[in-house]
Amino acid sequence: MSTRATASALTYLWLTSARNRVLAQKAQLRQPRYVVAMLLGGLYLWFVVQANGNPESSPFTQINTNGAGETVVAAVLLLLSARWWLSKPDRTALAFTPAEVHLLFPAPISRRELVQSKLVRGQLAILLNVLIWVVLLRGSGASIEGWQRGIALWILFSTFTLHRLAAALVRLSAAQNSRAGRKRAAVPVLVFVAMFGTIAALLWQARPAITSSWVYGFGTVLGTVHDALQHPAARIVLAPVQALVAPVFATSGTAWLWSLGPALLVLLLHFMWVVRTDAAFEEAALEASQERAKAIASLSGKQLSAKRSKGGSVARILPIPRFGHPAIMIAWKNHAAALRGGGWLRQLAIFIVVFAGSLLALQASVGMPFEAVLSITVIWGFMLLLLGPVWTRFDLRLDLRDLGTIRTLPLSGRSIVSAEIVGVSILHSITIFALLMVPVVFAIFDESTRSSALDLLGAPWPAAVTVLLLVPMFNLLTFTVQNGLALLYPAWVQLGTDRRGFEAMGQTMLTFGITLLVAAVALVFPVLIGLAMAFIGRMWWGPWSVPVATAIALAIVLAELIPIWMALGSVFEKTEPGDVPGQKT
């Protein structure tokens, strides 16, 4: 098939797929709940734009003092991309859909054209997220027009998509093609490792200044990091990323226009790199086309894939509970998924070790007081509390794709929904508790911090009990919202455990915002009652009035949630596999 014919066929595929996708989404609007959601979503976006209307409140004005925001964002993006080079090859970047494998791979289409088609297909997600980010970041207070920021974001997202694909191709080439492949891959791998190493080393060097700047606020921290990255080596390393970020941070139309050229150049270079890498890969590839199709088909596997250890054993899971309602088995099954497919325990262990190690290193180098350890822990714990429901997805978001199977089980909808939410809330609460153990251990084993810890906490046991109650309470709320959204709007919510890349951040931010908003509203009454109880109870129970008040607030939250779970159970019973995209059946 000629290149023109291929391009025409693939363009047709992309355009008709995009059109049909839009029509399918439009068809959802026949259901009132989707219309209501769209109206609420519109209101939310309008609110966000209005809130962003003051030039002084523009996030760019706030964080980009002296270009600090631009530099820090560039460094963060560079360090985030390190995982594509340093961890195992990111095979999901090369994933094709089963239909593409079955229909396109045996077709007379070159591999280069296949890669290009994948890039074009990815544009839909990129454009959607550009739109969301433009709305979120724009507002009348923004320094440049929305369309200008849209173009800037498109360049940024597209370049990183290309970079991810290039990294995957380079590393796959090295893995598949013995010496020649490794030789070709060596140069880019070494270059990028040197780049990451430079930035990491400079930041490590500046860690005392960064640590001490925490007390002056986030802006000062940004400024300190910015200063650390003014080293000539860092400026060279960050130059390409900064070129990409500059149009997003541009403060005027002229600045935007000037910054556009270098950004486009970086994008173009990435495109050429991907195409050339692909050509090199093609030359080196020894497999027959069918074998290659099979190999790449296997790359499209889901993130959740149970694995055996090298010793041949599967990860251990919790024993089956012998008593209690059969719905417990739903939670048990999801915990098994987390332990086996999601590597939850391994990730948790790594997280705790890294966290504890960082704290130890900081304390050893700058003698960090317990107050600082505690504040860092609280910030981390709070972030986990907020972001957990977005990332921990072993609940209905996992099971809705198996709706055909789950629906045959002898369980009521409300039992299933409750078990899904309670199960994942327990799992995530354990994650947070495990993290919170770090400062407790610090306080126990470090003589110098023990007294200050007790002073700070006042009464450690009431404080501990309060946290024990607060964390699950908040998790139950936020996971209810996330699961409710998935159940009510399965066509609009990302299902499964696959965590898409940065291009999905816009969608994630929207659901995150909605979750916080709903949780905040749901917490108003319990918090008011809890505060009143804590205030009144002080006279009788002293510091124990706080956990007592928290327990009462938790009871109120449960009283709010149980009718919601019942309502969601009713929705679950009415939801049919046809309503949920991506069904396995």
Added chain:
Amino acid sequence: MIEVSQYNKLYGDFRAVHDLSFTVAPGDVLGLVGPNGAGKTSTLRALAGILQPTSGTIRVNGIDLVAHPVEAKRHLAFIPDEPQLFEYLTVVEHLRFMARLYRVRDADARIDPLLVELELDAKRDALPTELSRGMKQKLAIACGLLHDPVALMLDEPLTGLDPVGIRRMKATIAARARAGSAVILSSHLLHLVQELCTRLLVIRRGERVAYGTIAEIVAERPELAGMSLEDMFIALTGTDPHSADPATRVDASADAAHATTEQIAARNE
């Protein structure tokens, strides 16, 4: 016992199933046949509690599936054409999971013989990703049989099985029926239907076109007398393999039954 009365299923304006009524008594094996898009899957999925009927009633063991879904589901098992398994549970963990859900008290005593019966005992600690298509199918069947369902529904149960597996599967279905289960078997393999089923339900475009034993169907439609099951299927569903119109072309398997209706009726009696 499975009783379906005036079952209707609408998808928007599209009527997938229209006023379908039938009964499957204990020990009966009902063959559900029809061309693609006839509404077989919609019917089976409704019987399994996956789809909600738009109207009509479905009773399993006398329990209304819509009014009391949990109680009704305890008595039934649905084995889909494509085995749906949890990727992160091993073979034996799947069975223990199902045993707990269906409140099977003597689970351990049942699991081992079932694994042996379905030739899964050597794979008891394997994950679904490590099983062949046929093995996955066997596991799905084992999960369905573990709680001794009163109503058993199978959608193309032989897909992916090897010849020995096919023979064992057929024996298993027959044994379950003999033990008193009401079985519904949906398949395009007419020889399987012919071999196992005591009654036939032929549907086309969501409507029942024939129902009963072969003798009852022939008594109602004398023009079918002497026809093979394949010819009967074509005559009843109005599908013609040689037709120019793809919509009326039959997609039954090439190895469809050729025994005449008299032979089938004689065997079933």
